[in-house]
Amino acid sequence: MPVQEGIYGLLAEFDTPTELVIAAQASYQAGYRRMDCYTPYPVEEAAEAMGFDEPAEKGVSRVCLLGGILGGLAMFTLESWISIWAYPLNIAGRGKWSWPAFVVPAYEWTILWAGLSAGFGMLALNRLPAPYHPLFNAPNFRNGATSDKFFLCLEAHDPKFSIAETRALLESFNPVSVVEVEH
Amino acid sequence: MVTPGISPQEPRRVTGADGMIDPVTGEQRVIAPGHTFRSVTEKLSRIVLTPHTPVGWFLGLGLAGSVAILLLVAVTWLFLKGTGIWGITIPVAWGFAIINFVWWIGIGHAGTLISAILLLFKQKWRNSINRFAEAMTLFAVVCAAMYPVIHTGRPWLAIYWLFPYPNTMNYWPQFRSPLMWDVFAVSTYATISVVFWYIGMIPDLGTMRDRAKSKFARFVYGNMALGWRGSTRHWMRYETASLLLAGLATPLVLSVHTVISFDFAVAIMPGWHTTIFPPYFVAGAIYSGFAMVLTLAIPIRKFYHLEDLITLRHLDNCGKVMLATGFIVAYGYSTDIAYAWYSADKWEFFMAWNRIFGPMGWSYWILIVSNILIPLTTLWSRKLRQNVVFLFILSLIVNTGMWFERFVIVVVSLTRDYLPGSWGTYKATRWDYMTFIGTLGLFTFLFFLFIRLLPMIPMSEIRQILPGAKINEAELQQRGGH
Numbered sequence: 001m002p003v004q005e006g007i008y009g010l011l012a013e014f015d016t017p018t019e020l021v022i023a024a025q026a027s028y029q030a031g032y033r034r035m036d037c038y039t040p041y042p043v044e045e046a047a048e049a050m051g052f053d054e055p056a057e058k059g060v061s062r063v064c065l066l067g068g069i070l071g072g073l074a075m076f077t078l079e080s081w082i083s084i085w086a087y088p089l090n091i092a093g094r095g096k097w098s099w100p101a102f103v104v105p106a107y108e109w110t111i112l113w114a115g116l117s118a119g120f121g122m123l124a125l126n127r128l129p130a131p132y133h134p135l136f137n138a139p140n141f142r143n144g145a146t147s148d149k150f151f152l153c154l155e156a157h158d159p160k161f162s163i164a165e166t167r168a169l170l171e172s173f174n175p176v177s178v179v180e181v182e183h
Numbered sequence: 184m185v186t187p188g189i190s191p192q193e194p195r196r197v198t199g200a201d202g203m204i205d206p207v208t209g210e211q212r213v214i215a216p217g218h219t220f221r222s223v224t225e226k227l228s229r230i231v232l233t234p235h236t237p238v239g240w241f242l243g244l245g246l247a248g249s250v251a252i253l254l255l256v257a258v259t260w261l262f263l264k265g266t267g268i269w270g271i272t273i274p275v276a277w278g279f280a281i282i283n284f285v286w287w288i289g290i291g292h293a294g295t296l297i298s299a300i301l302l303l304f305k306q307k308w309r310n311s312i313n314r315f316a317e318a319m320t321l322f323a324v325v326c327a328a329m330y331p332v333i334h335t336g337r338p339w340l341a342i343y344w345l346f347p348y349p350n351t352m353n354y355w356p357q358f359r360s361p362l363m364w365d366v367f368a369v370s371t372y373a374t375i376s377v378v379f380w381y382i383g384m385i386p387d388l389g390t391m392r393d394r395a396k397s398k399f400a401r402f403v404y405g406n407m408a409l410g411w412r413g414s415t416r417h418w419m420r421y422e423t424a425s426l427l428l429a430g431l432a433t434p435l436v437l438s439v440h441t442v443i444s445f446d447f448a449v450a451i452m453p454g455w456h457t458t459i460f461p462p463y464f465v466a467g468a469i470y471s472g473f474a475m476v477l478t479l480a481i482p483i484r485k486f487y488h489l490e491d492l493i494t495l496r497h498l499d500n501c502g503k504v505m506l507a508t509g510f511i512v513a514y515g516y517s518t519d520i521a522y523a524w525y526s527a528d529k530w531e532f533f534m535a536w537n538r539i540f541g542p543m544g545w546s547y548w549i550l551i552v553s554n555i556l557i558p559l560t561t562l563w564s565r566k567l568r569q570n571v572v573f574l575f576i577l578s579l580i581v582n583t584g585m586w587f588e589r590f591v592i593v594v595v596s597l598t599r600d601y602l603p604g605s606w607g608t609y610k611a612t613r614w615d616y617m618t619f620i621g622t623l624g625l626f627t628f629l630f631f632l633f634i635r636l637l638p639m640i641p642m643s644e645i646r647q648i649l650p651g652a653k654i655n656e657a658e659l660q661q662r663g664g665h
Contacts, residue, residue: 018655022662040220040390041646042418045654054419064427075367078347079358087355094359104364104442111435112371115428119378122424126417129409136412145413146390148220 008134008183009035009155010166011141012175017043020150023173024049027154030169034158038135038151040144063121064114071113076106138181153181203494213308213648215491223492223645227638228394230487239486240635247627254621257614258333266336270611275597279615280334282589283622285443286471287327288369289464289585291376292436293472294320296504298379299432302425308500310644311492315483315634316476317380322629323475324373326622331365333618361445368442375435379428382421385411386643440464447592453534454596457522463515470508470554471585473501477578481571483634492640495569502568505558505581512588513555530601542608543595546587553584 014020017039024037028050037046047054054060079102083089088096123129135141135153145151152175154166163180170178203212261268271278294316301309335341343350344357345366356363389411391404411417444460477498484493523535538547558581561567568574599606633639646652 016655017652018658021654022659025659037415038413039415039418040224040413041386041643041652042422043415043652043654044419045659046415047419050415052416052419054416054423057420060420060423061427064424064431068431082347082355083358087353089357091357091359098359101359104361104438104445105358105367107438108364108367108371108435108442111431111438112374115375115378115431115435118424118427118431119382122382122420123409125420126414128411128417131405131410133410133412141412142393146386146393146411147224 005183007156007163008137008181009153009161010163010170010178011135011138011151011153011181012170012173012178013140013144014150014152014173014175017046017150019173019175020152021045021049023152023170023175026173027152027169031160032154032158032166034155034161036153036155038141038145038153040146040148040150043150059125060118060122063125064118067117067121068110068114072106072110074113075109076102079105134181134183137183138179140177140179141181149176203496211496212494213496214311214494214645218491218645218649220646220649220651223649224390224394224642226492227640227642227645228390230634231391231636231638232395232400236635237486240631244628244631244635247624247631250624251621251628252624253617254625257617257621260614261333261618262337266334268612268614270609270615272607272609274600274605274607275594275609277593277597278609279611279619280330282586282593283619284327284330284334285464285589285593286586287323287330287622287626288372288443289440289468289471290475290582291320291323291327291372291472292440292465292468293476294318294323295372295376295379295432295436296469296472297476298383299429299436302429303433307648308497310648311494311640312476312480312497313644314380314383314641315479315639317376317383318630318633318637318639319472319475319479320376321373321380322626322633324369324376325629326626328369328373329622331362331369361442361449364442365446368439372435372439375428375432379432382424382428383641384637385409386413386421387638387641389413390642391638437465440468452596452600453528453530454519454538454592457519459515459518459522463512463518466508466511466515467585467588470505470512471582473505473508474578474581474585477501477574478582479630481575481578483639485571487634489640492645495571498571498574499565499568502562502574506562509554509559509562509581513559516551516555533599534596537599538591538595541595541599543591543598546590546595550584550587550591553580554588 012023014023020037020039020043024035024046027035033051035050037043037050039046076099080097080099083098083102084096091098094101135145140149141151143149152170154161154170160166167178203215204210205212205216269278269280271280294313297309297316298313298320301313332338332341342348343352343354345363347356358364385408388404388408392401392408395401395404441461441464444464447455448457448460450456480493480497480501484490520535523531526532538544558577561573561577594609598608
């Protein structure tokens with residue numbers, strides 16, 4: 001990523017989730033799209049307010065489904081290959097490809113890879129781990145975003161963004177503070 | 184498991200003046216009133232970030248660590264001498280190692296039940312206890328997984344027949360054996376439990392990073408938090424991932440003890456070869472696991488003054504789950520006997536008689552008394568379910584009883600099978616006891632480390648159930664302008 005300089009966005013701080021949702025809704029209606037809310041616990045209404053619909057995005061679920069199918073198939077194929085070609089054994093006279101016995105490990109691997117894909121897929125879609133983020137430069141962000149404050153950030157690369165107008169819009173929601181976030 | 188809602192018109196249930204009944208909805212609260220986002224954050228992060236570690240913690244850690252050294256000694260001697268130092272013989276080739284394996288992994292199951300199944304059922308009371316119940320799962324799986332591995336005697340040689348990997352002998356595992364299925368069930372269970380636990384902790388690690396004063400703590404928690412900043416987009420994907428993991432962990436946890444029961448049920452031993460084993464094993468696992476949750480939760484809430492977050496309602500609910508699963512276990516015991524009678528098979532019949540009245544019959548009566556007679560008569564009473572001292576003692580009794588259940592299944596069945604000429608007996612040696620007590624020490628040691636170094640109650644999930652988290656719809660309508 002090229003080194004970015006200048007302002008990342010304007011960050012408004014609120015005391016309650018309701019105020020945050022109102023502000024997010026109004027900003028969305030005013031035409032802002034490049035924005036995000038930061039909350040100490042998941043606030044679904046905030047996602048709705050800024051038009052982010054995770055179920056419609058389907059990222060995590062698709063990765064999870066794909067991982068599960070691949071994991072199950074991989075184990076079942078491995079077991080079949082071992083039992084038919086690589087190391088055939090006669091166990092109590094059963095056929096070489098006695099597949100019902102192979103279902104259990106394949107089932108476990110379906111869950112294993114679906115779970116790993118869901119977990120790591122979620123992190124990847126969220127672009128985490130990300131040790132650095134401009135928001136951590138804001139003086140009040142780390143004091144509240146993971147504890148008891150609610151933040152709305154309107155980002156500078158939104159076409160509608162202009163420091164004076166955006167600040168005026170954010171001020172109209174009666175936030176605790178509005179600060180500029182530097183890169 | 185749900186405490187039914189009471190409408191405001193009905194007479195309120197009186198549970199004392201502790202304010203645990205919400206005056207508006209009439210429902211029993213999950214956590215004590217009066218908490219705010221900040222108070223929850225401070226109370227829970229202070230336990231970890233305090234510079235003053237309680238003396239009791241050092242004492243506990245030291246004691247548990249000394250007990251864990253027994254395990255180290257016993258396993259070292261085992262590797263030097265071989266499994267001959269244990270009490271296992273022919274016919275009882277599965278002794279303490281398998282009893283302890285099944286017992287430990289069963290204990291782990293309650294953690295997954297609380298974190299996954301109760302999440303799917305939207306049981307909000309789970310939020311206070313899920314993190315440390317999951318930690319309990321992890322540490323129990325660590326103890327459990329060790330047993331089959333050291334039971335192989337030389338685990339460094341066992342790896343080629345346990346895991347399918349290309350080796351110089353061109354050897355591959357035998358997938359028609361339930362013991363192989365076990366390898367995959369337990370390793371998957373351990374992995375998914377770690378992932379679920381860690382992902383659940385990321386937001387709280389962010390809180391720890393932001394609140395830590397020391398540079399070292401900030402660095403460590405900062406790295407562990409992976410740069411979590413509470414973005415709403417992140418949260419939504421995170422919630423989907425949590426739900427998916429819960430949906431995956433639910434069939435997983437049921438399959439793990441099912442597969443473990445296959446280790447027994449697929450064999451043709453009298454007393455093992457029954458179809459009731461999978462559900463009966465799963466219920467027994469949850470029964471003993473909830474007992475262990477109580478064993479851990481009761482001292483912790485006392486010691487760290489968490490009575491307002493782990494309330495009597497939590498203990499009450501754990502008691503109810505134990506009551507329900509205890510009855511399934513009791514049904515399993517009676518089915519065992521009914522099956523022996525109905526099979527008209529004299530070997531099965533003799534097995535049942537031998538279990539109850541044979542030379543090791545005392546173990547059967549211990550399990551009947553401690554798993555059925557004591558808990559299933561007392562847990563009906565709300566008073567007793569909310570009596571902390573009683574519950575603590577009961578949880579120890581049930582844990583003992585569940586250990587003896589596995590003793591009866593593993594050892595007593597093996598001592599006397601078909602041919603009287605091949606009968607034998609079993610006597611555990613000091614190394615067996617040392618290994619078992621050592622894992623109790625290891626489990627406690629790991630748990631002490633966990634409650635000191637990581638947030639044991641998920642702050643982000645507690646915040647969700649606080650009254651302040653409710654969006655004010657009226658204000659939203661009015662000021663939002665639609």
